[in-house]
Amino acid sequence: MVKVVDSVKTKNKKQRSAPHAPRSQHAPQTQEAPRPQEAPLQQDHQYEQPCDQPPLQSPHRHQESRSASLATPHIEQKLVATVEIQNMFVNEIGLITRANAPLNVNGWKKVTLEQKMDMAKALKFKFDVDLEDPDIWEFIDGHMSKSYKEWKAKLHKHFKEYAHDLQLARATPPTNKVFVTHRKIEEWHWLVDNLYTDEKYQKRCKANVNNRKKKEYEHTGGSRPFLKHKEAAEKEGQHVTLIDNWNNMHMHRDKGVWINEVAENKGKKMKAAMAMYIQQESASSSNPSEQISVSDVHQLGIMTKELGIGSGKRIRGLGSNLRVETSSRSTSRYSKTSMIEDERYNKLSETVEKLCDIVKQLQAGINDRSRKKRKRNSKYNGKGPRLRPDSSDSDSDDSTTNHHGDNLQGGGDGLYTGLEDIGHGH
Template structure:
């Protein structure tokens, strides 16, 4: 019996070194880019992640009306460090600091050209995970520093303001003559970063028991120079419609059975990496990496069922080959892992309706009945427009024919008044076969 670890996948070691942006993917304008304005000293030093669960640095522990968080045992040990003479000083923060697009600016200086965004339809975004991370962090930077927080969502922001925000990306990225796919990718990324940044302020707003105290004394460091933004946000957070929507969203998140632990990196990039490692069932391996965690018995049970089914599929494929066949040469259906994952999840959690396939993210978007109906409606509308155009052409031709008939009738009437009588030609009768022209003397 072949060991299970060798049957399902053959892994290779993967380096954990931070990815670097390749300069070969950055053709564009020649010249030094104008650097963005550095962050003000009052800006928060806490990084903002690309997920919606972002926390904002508390303002000041000495402020009144503030909830006090119970310190963990490790907090006392890490709050200060001993020095000579028995004095103590604050421990160094273990944070990476705010993003300032320094890596992107360095890549532009080294290549003397702007970064060209390479789009890949498989990921529905940047071609590589490194460039996707660069685009996401850059969009987050311009949203935090250049976009006012006075609208409920990115879609409601006026186009003039959106254009100013997009122009900040042109410092490092080539945003001229973008394809519709790249434009949609950037718009979606900016919309997500705006939502996440507003969610971070909502988390900061909830640190106070009294919303009015939060409005008066809770302005975060990032908005000290933009107090009107904080005023609008506080009013928005106290709106009954927003409160109702926030409570419903929290209940929906708490009711989720499976929670992934993969961060903001899309599943499609992780799935591609596992295929490159030689995995026979990359979808099942991905489920194990992002969902299975100690204490989550539901995810572990689901994964065990997937492994059992995938082992049966692989053993059936190897039974038809010679015993000495290497595992690398065993071929399984390309969609076997997707079928197994979908079947097991539908049995355990119920069938899911929609256009997104479970555990596939953007890479698993499929057409649904609604989208197919919209496609059919579009085809019908196109045919209607074509029919309307043809009708217009036929009407124009009819007008032209009627104008010719009226002209011919006027000529015949003029000849008749001069004493000539020419029979009115009909369209059903063929023209006379004589080649000699009709002379007026012959009619007399």
């Protein structure tokens, strides 16, 4: 189904004037999503000691694997509310990425999740955006990756002008407009010494050049995503199908002609397939063809067959928002949500370890007290008075206190009273 959600809204003008923040110092902190209400503890099973309970499991330790079988094409990601805000949002992602992304890594995949999140937080200076939402995060990460790739391509293009003299190349970084004002010369030196002169990198660049030469056609849509072109046309009162939208993006708008013959053939085939479907539906339902509408899902099926499927189950030529769904969706998504859950798991594990240490200390004190009582009772050898099991021992040597100063006399009651207080404290 189509999921276009008003997920990002601009803030007021005062907030929009906030400067870009370096990722390590001024990036705003996101608020964690409200935690779901915890289920009550089950009382049907009691453990002898709290530390005897089975270890906590991280919420991401057991995940379903993604199936390779294909199902219905669909629009997977949530997008920004309007065309205007979308353009501002994407531009801001590019500015933040170029200003803060590390250069001393070989590709966006080598940038850590923490670094990506620091950059994404800077978006909250100008936009109300939920970074907890996996779909929104995937949208942001995809555009940061694209901006990073395009930016480093410009830097490499500058290097190639001086590639004949490496010393000159090291001493001639790009202009501030390309390299960004606050970037250090050491970052440029790293690119020259470790990346641009690496044989594997050079081979990969040549392969990419050859692959681009094999590209059959371009489009005339600019930087605006596929679905946003459709939305803009509908705002102008035009009823545009997904297939019509693709055709419009592969024509010269001022001339009304196709960009090349390959694009024309594909566009006409998809249009013919949709017309045939309408004709069949009209014949079977006895309704005029003008009353037959073709669902987005069916159109995507036609487009998938004609355009093919790229990496990430992405339908070629439709951007990152239109993908082929798998029959078994993975429950794990590499997003901020997973990072937050792992942090909660680690903090909870640390708390449990501390509680176990406290329990061991308390239990050791009780055991020591019991040994002293048995030792005293054994002196009488069955003769004379004996300490009663429920008696209160007032000797300072026999009293056990924890680090809070609480007296733990009275056997096990003191132990579990102390634990109950600990539980309330947390």
